[in-house]
Amino acid sequence: MMDIAIRLYRPEDLDTLKRLTVESFTGVTLEHNVEQQFGLIKGRDWRWRKARHMDEDAAANPAGIFVAEAGGKILGYITTRVDHETGKGRIPNMAVAAAARGQGLGRRLIERALDYFREQGLEYAMIETMAQNAIGNHLYPSCGFVEVARQVHFARKL
Numbered sequence: 447m448m449d450i451a452i453r454l455y456r457p458e459d460l461d462t463l464k465r466l467t468v469e470s471f472t473g474v475t476l477e478h479n480v481e482q483q484f485g486l487i488k489g490r491d492w493r494w495r496k497a498r499h500m501d502e503d504a505a506a507n508p509a510g511i512f513v514a515e516a517g518g519k520i521l522g523y524i525t526t527r528v529d530h531e532t533g534k535g536r537i538p539n540m541a542v543a544a545a546a547r548g549q550g551l552g553r554r555l556i557e558r559a560l561d562y563f564r565e566q567g568l569e570y571a572m573i574e575t576m577a578q579n580a581i582g583n584h585l586y587p588s589c590g591f592v593e594v595a596r597q598v599h600f601a602r603k604l
């Protein structure tokens with residue numbers, strides 16, 4: 447495999463990260479589940495809603511987004527939040543391009559985020575995944591995370 451470098455996020459990456467997000471999250475995001483129940487909402491699909499998470503992540507903590515790149519092509523990313531008061535680091539979103547999966551890149555991105563949290567002096571890290579996300583449920587425990595809770599999401603039409 448080509449050498450993949452993990453580098454800091456730059457604002458000009460945002461559109462590519464959004465594209466990678468909507469390509470990656472089929473079947474593994476709350477927004478898609480809601481759409482499967484209720485159809486389009488306000489004429490927008492789950493991809494439009496999910497892409498907005500990237501805007502939020504980039505606005506909230508651009509210095510804590512890490513991007514995996516090889517030969518000028520972005521293959522993955524991970525986003526983070528830091529809360530110095532509680533000592534908590536959180537990973538809200540990550541994705542690896544389908545063609546680059548299963549080769550340890552997701553794990554490398556998580557390790558980079560955990561190193562960043564340590565550099566920030568944080569005490570613990572959290573990540574969540576849906577029960578239907580087989581890869582997340584395998585990968586996160588194998589990166590040292592232990593299950594602390596299960597949450598059930600409800601939605602209804604108004």
Ligand SMILES: CC(C)(COP(=O)(O)OP(=O)(O)OC[C@H]1O[C@@H](n2cnc3c(N)ncnc32)[C@H](O)[C@@H]1OP(=O)(O)O)[C@@H](O)C(=O)NCCC(=O)NCCS
Binds near residue numbers: 547552588
């Ligand atoms: C989650 C994701 C970022 C992981 O990226 P990746 O580069 O494939 O990650 P890695 O190669 O480091 O690890 C994947 C692990 O899952 C395992 N795996 C792959 N398919 C699997 C499956 N169907 N069931 C269980 N485990 C699976 C791989 O064997 C590997 O484990 P190993 O290192 O013990 O062999 C990537 O799959 C992705 O973008 N998914 C869609 C978006 C998503 O789910 N994001 C996270 C939301 S919580």
